[in-house]
Amino acid sequence: MERVEPLTVGAVGCSDVAWRRTLPTFQAHDGIRLVCVAGRDPDRTRRYAERFSCAAEHGYEDLLRRDDVEAVYLSLPGALHAEWVERSLLAGKHVLVEKPYAVDPQEASRLEALAARTGLVLLENYAFVHHPMHDHVRRLVDDGAIGEVRSFSSAFTIPPKPYGDIRYHKELTGGTLLDTGVYPLRAAMLMLDADLEVHAAVMRRERERDAVLSGDALLTTPSGVAVHVEFGMEHGYRARYEIHGSEGGLFVDRVFTPPAGHPPVVTLWRQNHRQEFTLEAADQLALLVGVFHRAVRGREAIGTLGERSLRLSMLTRDVARRAVYFDV
Ligand SMILES: NC(=O)c1ccc[n+]([C@@H]2O[C@H](COP(=O)([O-])OP(=O)(O)OC[C@H]3O[C@@H](n4cnc5c(N)ncnc54)[C@H](OP(=O)(O)O)[C@@H]3O)[C@@H](O)[C@H]2O)c1
Numbered sequence: 001m002e003r004v005e006p007l008t009v010g011a012v013g014c015s016d017v018a019w020r021r022t023l024p025t026f027q028a029h030d031g032i033r034l035v036c037v038a039g040r041d042p043d044r045t046r047r048y049a050e051r052f053s054c055a056a057e058h059g060y061e062d063l064l065r066r067d068d069v070e071a072v073y074l075s076l077p078g079a080l081h082a083e084w085v086e087r088s089l090l091a092g093k094h095v096l097v098e099k100p101y102a103v104d105p106q107e108a109s110r111l112e113a114l115a116a117r118t119g120l121v122l123l124e125n126y127a128f129v130h131h132p133m134h135d136h137v138r139r140l141v142d143d144g145a146i147g148e149v150r151s152f153s154s155a156f157t158i159p160p161k162p163y164g165d166i167r168y169h170k171e172l173t174g175g176t177l178l179d180t181g182v183y184p185l186r187a188a189m190l191m192l193d194a195d196l197e198v199h200a201a202v203m204r205r206e207r208e209r210d211a212v213l214s215g216d217a218l219l220t221t222p223s224g225v226a227v228h229v230e231f232g233m234e235h236g237y238r239a240r241y242e243i244h245g246s247e248g249g250l251f252v253d254r255v256f257t258p259p260a261g262h263p264p265v266v267t268l269w270r271q272n273h274r275q276e277f278t279l280e281a282a283d284q285l286a287l288l289v290g291v292f293h294r295a296v297r298g299r300e301a302i303g304t305l306g307e308r309s310l311r312l313s314m315l316t317r318d319v320a321r322r323a324v325y326f327d328v
Contacts, residue, residue, distance in 0.1 A: 004031065004297050005297070007032055007094075007296055009033065009073055010034075010064075010073070011023060011036070011073045012064075012073065012088075015076070019051075021285060025285045025286055026289065029290070035066070035069055036049075036055040036066060037052065038057040038058070045058060070093065071093055071094035072096070073096045073097075074095065078100045079174050081098065081100065082108075086111065089118050089122065094292075095115075095122045096123050097122070099124050099178075101122075101124045105310065105314045105317055108309060108313035109310055112307075121292065123291070123306075126182075126288075127284040127287070128258075128284055129190050129305075130291060134191065134255075138191065140250060145245075146248040147246030147247030148247075149225050149244075151227070152244075154228075154240065156238065157214065157233070159233070159234075167233060168211040170210055170211060176213060176232055177320060178316060179233070180231040181232075181316060182316060184229035185316065185319070187255065188227045189308060189312065191243065194222060194223070196221060197318075199218050199219060199322070200322055202215060202324050204325075205328065213232055213234045214230075214232020214233065214234050239255055247270055249269055251266075252265070258281075260286070261281050263278050263279060264278075265279070
């Protein structure tokens with residue numbers, strides 16, 4: 001088999017998600033060679049470099065100047081992403097960026113246009129869309145297992161984070177809609193494959209830090225399928241969706257961040273008949289990293305993923321505009 005050169009990657013930001021998830025996945029992946037990490041704190045950056053056996057740069061610009069870095073992985077607070085995506089593309093680097101890559105649709109469309117103009121790959125990290133469990137669910141729906149689809153609901157909620165977490169700083173992250181709300185909205189886009197319109201939303205906002213803590217939104221597809229999404233950082237952990245149809249329903253749990261070894265279970269019910277399908281486990285982050293590698297090497301197009309990212313950015317703007325805010 002023809003050998004494809006590993007992609008040399010530099011990681012910008014010594015973040016929690018990089019330490020726990022992404023950099024270990026890079027290390028284990030044949031298609032990636034992590035050559036450098038960059039951070040603001042020299043001791044912390046050195047600790048990352050030692051664990052992942054790579055070079056350390058003190059300052060993000062120094063990493064972008066390196067000739068041995070073909071692509072960057074950005075995991076900064078969301079509101080800083082657009083600036084560093086832009087700087088990275090202008091430095092000639094392909095970009096894999098944590099969600100959200102932009103805080104509003106203007107920023108998102110500017111970034112998509114720049115990636116197109118420079119001919120570089122820009123991919124936002126929604127790993128869950130690459131998990132095969134969703135194809136399985138879609139096949140069941142397409143085969144008529146639940147009849148005609150009537151409604152979709154999805155929740156991504158997490159327990160509160162420590163007091164100083166970036167998610168409580170509106171100016172750093174844009175709030176929990178852009179952190180947790182994006183997941184059920186992206187899931188609705190993935191599973192219904194239709195344009196969504198936002199009709200109503202409520203958000204609970206903390207007075208003290210002016211931080212949105214949680215929210216609910218109601219949307220529809222053009223054919224009238226109702227969509228309910230729930231998100232936030234003040235509930236027990238939930239990461240699930242349900243699809244209800246004229247003859248039955250489907251439920252899947254742990255849909256957004258399933259561990260690599262977790263076999264997903266899909267529950268199907270029709271009248272009094274109930275069936276469970278246990279699917280094969282998959283490492284969704286490794287699958288996304290593979291997509292990024294093949295896209296940079298010109299072996300696979302990322303297709304509509306950029307368009308989807310832009311559309312998602314429009315939906316989050318619409319949810320924020322429609323929302324009634326309750327201060328708590
Ligand atoms: N895809 C997923 O499954 C997933 C999961 C969790 C998080 N995320 C996303 O990943 C990103 C990072 O999240 P996280 O929880 O890992 O955050 P985090 O641990 O707080 O890391 C953010 C990093 O950004 C850098 N930074 C630059 N300017 C900063 C500032 N003014 N304040 C704070 N940090 C600053 C810091 O690195 P240096 O000090 O080294 O520069 C910091 O370590 C977010 O966009 C989040 O939405 C994605």
